[in-house]
Amino acid sequence: MRTRTSRQMTQTQAAYTLLLPFLAVYALFLIYPFFRGVWISLHDWNLLAVAFNPDAKEFVGLRNYERVMWGRNIEWSLFAAPFWQVLGLIGLALAVLLRLGDKLSRFNAIALGVASLLLIVIPGFHAGEGGRWFDRRFWPTVGNTLVFVGLAVPGVTISALLLAAAVNRETRAMSMLRTLFFLSQVLSVTVVTLIWQIMFSPRQGLIANITQAVGGTPINWLTDQQFAMAAIVIATIWWSLGIAMILFLAGLQDISKDLYEAAALDNATGARAFWYITLPNLKRTITVVVILQIILHFQVFGQSHLMTQGGPNDSTQVLVRYIYQTGFRDSELGRASAMAVFLFVIMGCFSIIQFVVGREIPE
Amino acid sequence: MGRFFGACEDAGTDTTTSAGEACIIQSIINAADAELDGISINTLPTDWGNYYDQIKAAYAGGTPPDVHVMHRHRIPEFAGLGALAEISGELEAAGIDASDWSPAALDAVSYNGGIYGVPMDFHANLWHVNMDIMEAAGLVENGAPVLPTSPAEMMEHAAMVKEATGQDYLAADFAQFPIGVRLVLALMWQQNANIFTDDGTATINTEAGKNAVEAITQLFDAGYANPQLNYADSQQAFLNGEAAVLVNGTWVVDFYSAEAAKEEVALDNYYVADFPTLFETGATWADSHMWAIPASLEGAEREAALKVLAFINDHNIDWARTGHMSVRQSVVDSEAYQSLPHRDEYTGTAAIARDTPPSERYGAIQDVLNRELQAIWLTDKPVEAALQDAEFEVQDLLDR
Numbered sequence: 001m002r003t004r005t006s007r008q009m010t011q012t013q014a015a016y017t018l019l020l021p022f023l024a025v026y027a028l029f030l031i032y033p034f035f036r037g038v039w040i041s042l043h044d045w046n047l048l049a050v051a052f053n054p055d056a057k058e059f060v061g062l063r064n065y066e067r068v069m070w071g072r073n074i075e076w077s078l079f080a081a082p083f084w085q086v087l088g089l090i091g092l093a094l095a096v097l098l099r100l101g102d103k104l105s106r107f108n109a110i111a112l113g114v115a116s117l118l119l120i121v122i123p124g125f126h127a128g129e130g131g132r133w134f135d136r137r138f139w140p141t142v143g144n145t146l147v148f149v150g151l152a153v154p155g156v157t158i159s160a161l162l163l164a165a166a167v168n169r170e171t172r173a174m175s176m177l178r179t180l181f182f183l184s185q186v187l188s189v190t191v192v193t194l195i196w197q198i199m200f201s202p203r204q205g206l207i208a209n210i211t212q213a214v215g216g217t218p219i220n221w222l223t224d225q226q227f228a229m230a231a232i233v234i235a236t237i238w239w240s241l242g243i244a245m246i247l248f249l250a251g252l253q254d255i256s257k258d259l260y261e262a263a264a265l266d267n268a269t270g271a272r273a274f275w276y277i278t279l280p281n282l283k284r285t286i287t288v289v290v291i292l293q294i295i296l297h298f299q300v301f302g303q304s305h306l307m308t309q310g311g312p313n314d315s316t317q318v319l320v321r322y323i324y325q326t327g328f329r330d331s332e333l334g335r336a337s338a339m340a341v342f343l344f345v346i347m348g349c350f351s352i353i354q355f356v357v358g359r360e361i362p363e
Numbered sequence: 364m365g366r367f368f369g370a371c372e373d374a375g376t377d378t379t380t381s382a383g384e385a386c387i388i389q390s391i392i393n394a395a396d397a398e399l400d401g402i403s404i405n406t407l408p409t410d411w412g413n414y415y416d417q418i419k420a421a422y423a424g425g426t427p428p429d430v431h432v433m434h435r436h437r438i439p440e441f442a443g444l445g446a447l448a449e450i451s452g453e454l455e456a457a458g459i460d461a462s463d464w465s466p467a468a469l470d471a472v473s474y475n476g477g478i479y480g481v482p483m484d485f486h487a488n489l490w491h492v493n494m495d496i497m498e499a500a501g502l503v504e505n506g507a508p509v510l511p512t513s514p515a516e517m518m519e520h521a522a523m524v525k526e527a528t529g530q531d532y533l534a535a536d537f538a539q540f541p542i543g544v545r546l547v548l549a550l551m552w553q554q555n556a557n558i559f560t561d562d563g564t565a566t567i568n569t570e571a572g573k574n575a576v577e578a579i580t581q582l583f584d585a586g587y588a589n590p591q592l593n594y595a596d597s598q599q600a601f602l603n604g605e606a607a608v609l610v611n612g613t614w615v616v617d618f619y620s621a622e623a624a625k626e627e628v629a630l631d632n633y634y635v636a637d638f639p640t641l642f643e644t645g646a647t648w649a650d651s652h653m654w655a656i657p658a659s660l661e662g663a664e665r666e667a668a669l670k671v672l673a674f675i676n677d678h679n680i681d682w683a684r685t686g687h688m689s690v691r692q693s694v695v696d697s698e699a700y701q702s703l704p705h706r707d708e709y710t711g712t713a714a715i716a717r718d719t720p721p722s723e724r725y726g727a728i729q730d731v732l733n734r735e736l737q738a739i740w741l742t743d744k745p746v747e748a749a750l751q752d753a754e755f756e757v758q759d760l761l762d763r
Contacts, residue, residue, distance in 0.1 A: 222593065311741075
């Protein structure tokens with residue numbers, strides 16, 4: 001017995017040994033940089049100055065966070081941003097009423113309630129008399145990122161779902177189309193943005209040529225405040241459609257043919273079958289796709305950096321680009337790290353939601 | 364070696380026939396690689412917009428290129444931290460005659476009494492003119508374009524151009540690259556004003572700032588210029604004959620000359636003019652390209668790097684073919700320089716070249732101005748509000 005244990009590892013030991021390489025890499029390249037980032041965010045840390053003189057940093061506690069997120073004479077009031085706050089109030093009332101009337105599961109009611117509460121609280125902050133934000137660009141940048149996520153995620157999800165449903169057939173043409181639609185995914189962001197900059201060009205672009213052919217005036221997509229965000233969203237949807245489509249295709253192939261046959265007997269085909277059979281059966285895949293897309297698109301950088309340079313007038317400035325500029329152009333690593341920690345918290349929240357939702361559905 | 368100016372494949376080693384910034388500089392580099400014994404040069408061309416981010420990251424990581432290009436306006440930031448090598452004592456041994464540099468060129472590479480690079484050019488904003496449009500509008504006299512001397516006169520000229528040809532008077536990148544910022548800056552300097560003082564007080568929301576901005580917005584409001592064109596589109600508009608004037612730098616003179624000679628390009632009759640004085644004092648935005656080596660470079664590598672700097676310095680005349688102004692007196696005086704195409708049309712530019720006071724936050728300040736000015740002409744933000752916001756933000760940057 002004794003010789004056995006000394007020669008052979010227990011299961012736990014084996015597990016740890018096998019996990020060790022992963023844990024080492026994970027700690028070195030993820031855990032350590034993360035805590036280092038938090039550490040840097042507590043300093044006044046100039047990228048170049050510290051490189052030449054390691055003592056050039058100064059511990060400033062939470063001041064970077066204050067400088068980024070707060071301001072002088074910041075007040076909170078109800079109806080500072082009436083549209084969002086009223087929307088939040090309505091959401092909150094709905095959550096309570098529907099829950100009382102038992103029309104909503106406990107989980108959904110809490111989700112709706114929390115989202116509504118955030119809508120009421122966050123837009124309520126504003127600079128009071130004689131006050132102003134220390135960093136006027138930070139919150140608008142967060143807002144732009146949210147708008148981007150809010151447009152890109154449903155855009156990718158819905159178009160990928162429709163495409164997947166359309167090409168989910170066993171013919172040669174369809175398998176070719178599947179490959180074609182997936183192809184854009186393998187391109188790098190530089191190539192994608194180059195393609196779309198040409199597409200959107202008001203002079204040589206395909207879109208401009210079509211608009212002119214039907215007698216319209218071409219739109220300056222990338223420099224018009226109304227269209228710039230739409231332009232980068234469109235490019236993003238085209239780019240990141242592939243993975244979502246593949247996930248949906250996998251989900252679709254899991255749905256038993258019997259269900260459709262049974263439905264056909266009840267006269268449910270085409271759009272009705274899609275609505276009553278495909279969608280409910282894909283619920284889980286949709287959730288996964290949506291959460292993955294949310295986390296992915298919060299990190300948007302290349303599209304805005306390369307296509308619009310954050311313009312016009314910052315309307316497409318997004319969080320990661322702001323972090324990049326603050327860290328590398330302005331050399332303010334401390335401030336940039338504080339913003340990065342904020343982004344981490346947001347994405348962390350969505351990861352937790354994914355975790356919770358993943359457990360909720362099987363009930 | 365690190366540089367911007369764009370990529371050029373097959374630049375060859377003939378420095379006398381290459382055309383355009385990217386290919387001329389690459390041919391000089393290739394020639395240095397071939398002709399200098401024991402020195403081989405790997406070039407890392409980087410996109411203009413990300414160049415300084417990359418150089419900074421390289422310095423911070425301890426692996427800067429042995430030789431790299433930079434702008435005069437970045438010296439306070441890089442030399443101030445001790446990143447750049449001070450080379451005043453090594454120039455002569457390397458075969459670089461600093462006394463041949465014009466005083467302004469020497470000034471461009473100097474910081475706190477030291478020399479931190481080899482200057483390569485002065486570049487400035489010019490008015491690139493389509494003479495056929497000007498002719499049609501009756502704005503040509505003695506073979507030269509008649510340019511405005513006040514904002515009001517500019518509107519008159521713009522109206523004449525629109526009436527005679529239906530084309531825009533002026534085009535420039537007002538939407539992305541900060542050409543619009545440089546225009547407004549020039550117009551502020553022309554009123555003897557600046558965006559901040561030497562002691563670090565932002566002065567943007569002023570009468571002069573408002574005058575400068577409104578001199579330009581009046582063109583947009585009347586439909587004589589389009590603020591939504593970016594760099595490529597504004598250039599295309601000019602080459603297509605859709606604008607009488609394009610405001611852009613010295614770096615495109617040889618390119619536009621070559622384009623104007625082509626049959627299929629609508630622009631036929633190309634002329635280069637000094638930035639006109641619309642207020643009291645002549646001024647146009649200007650900067651300098653220069654080559655530097657990192658302070659950490661030592662021994663044989665430092666010697667080799669200096670040889671490369673000397674080689675580039677020797678080929679100043681080739682670089683001047685782009686349209687940039689030479690930094691060497693001997694080149695400026697030479698027959699070859701004076702006979703470069705269009706060169707005699709913008710001789711006044713050197714005297715009116717200006718830039719903002721030195722600052723470690725040059726890039727961020729430009730960005731603030733670019734954003735707020737775009738807000739005015741692309742999103743109808745009131746001029747005063749935008750200038751006030753710009754002043755607040757620039758002050759914040761200066762105070763940091």
